[in-house]
Amino acid sequence: MKKLFQRISQWIAQNLFHHQSLSGYAQPLIQWFKPGWRSHAWRAKVVVMQQVKADVIELELEVAGSWPSHQAGQHVQLTVEMNGRLTSRVFTIASSEQLAQQQRRIRLVIKQYSRGQFTPKLAEFINTGDWLNISRPMGEFTLPDTASNTTRPVLMIAGGSGITPFIALLETHLAKLQQPVSLLYFAKKDQHLFNEALASMALSHKHFSYQLLVRETDGDIANHLDLDDKPWVMMCGPAALTSSTHKALDAVGHNDDLRIQEQFQPTSQPLQSDCDKPVTIGLKLQGLYQKLTLKKNDNLLSQLEQQGVAVSSGCRMGVCHQCQCVKRSGIVRDTRSGQLSAPGEQLIQLCVSQPLGALELEL
Ligand code: FES
Known part of the structure; x- marks a missing residue:
């Protein structure tokens, strides 16, 4: 009965109001009375907020009771009220499943882009103790069961802020994995994040190794791939990094089914000759x-x-x-x-x- 009602309301929302749900349609009205409210959102309290680098901010959030804990590698959408407007962005959770399950906390490590509309203003609009809206965890960049149940090595490739899901994955799974796990992490010179966390994981887990790489001095990803043992390859970063990784993997016949990818820039192929018309x-x-x-x-x-x-x-x-x-x-x-x-x-x-x-x- 409940499912039937959901289907009917979804049909009405999509066909009469061109929205995915009736609550989505009514959202602006509800927000008029209660500005912080969003449909399909959960609440989270800012318990730690600190500037960890000149352009990187870390938030630790305590999530409200019913929030469904994430799987390492997933992201959430954060919604903040800025100058009377609700503004949202998606951020990958950079902490383990265990931290969410046992302490109801998640950590976001957010790169602040000077020309952005959201991240550079976070410190202006968020304070410790504030309540924010977050979505349920989303995304499929997670470690498949088949990867954790074999001896096949796991090779992680990160670019820039694409390191965040790997931190969650490593913190969650490293102790359980038996096979070699390695990480190639590209960032601009002196811009690598989580240096201490990575060093400490490498120290305490002999099967984990990592390299901090800078494209200008260390060259292309192809120079650093060790594919002899046909590893699982997980990659997260800008389109340029993921596409050159695919090219290098294709060149040696690395199986497509052993690749898992998250890309945080759409591949916007330019249209042909008339693109300026x-x-x-x-x-x-x-x-x-x-x-x-x-x-x-x-x-x-x-x-x-x-x-x-x-x-x-x-x-x-x-x-x-x-x-x-x-x-x-x-x-x-x-x-x-x-x-x-x-x-x-x-x-x-x-x-x-x-x-x-x-x-x-x-x-
Ligand atoms: S702004 Fe999120 S889908 Fe377009």
Whole structure:
């Protein structure tokens, strides 16, 4: 009966209100009375907040009772009220499953990008003792059972802040794993994180080794891969690192099924010759209709923001659905997969959609 009700309400939300759920549709109204509220969110209290490097901040959060503990390698969406607007971003949990299960705590280690809209302002809007909204844990960048139940080595490849899931994975699984585990960690000179934690893990677990690498001086990933024992390869980092790793693995015939990947930038392939040609967008926003001229070579979210359109957004990588809107007509391209949409009405996420021609949108 409960399932039937859920299905009916989901059908009404999607077909009448073009939202994934009725609570999502009612969200703006509820937030008007209770600004911190979000549908499908849990509460977490900031218990530690410290600047660990000039541009890296660490948050330790105590999660409220019903939050479902994460699997190492997963991420959460954090929602913070900034200047009266709820703003969300997705961050990987950089602490073990045991810490969440036993102490109800998770740690986020957040790189602050000077040109970002969220991370550089965190210290301004969050204090120790504040309550934040977090989502349930999400993501599939976890250690498969088959990897932990064999003697096949595990090779981890991290780039920049892509180190965070590996810290959670190592803290959670290292003591149980029997096989060799190694980590190749690329970052800019003097920008490697978790140096002490890695050194201490290597000291206490003889089957773990790691290398801190700098692309400019240590060269490409291909120079550092040891694939003789056909390891499981887990990789997390910018698109350039993951794609050059795939290339190097393909070159030696490394099995696709032994690769697990998390990439934190969409592969935005430029459109061909006409990518600078303008396209016309008809936009209906809060009942008002306007026409805008956009380019084909950038996602809709950034372009609408540049033109001063107030658009909700969160993760900016196709995860949180906050930028979702109704496309009435026209074709968009998904920047993650390169797939083209159907020309008719459908829900799209602005942050991972590039316009291919004239579009009609309703926000
Ligand atoms: S901003 Fe999160 S899906 Fe677009």
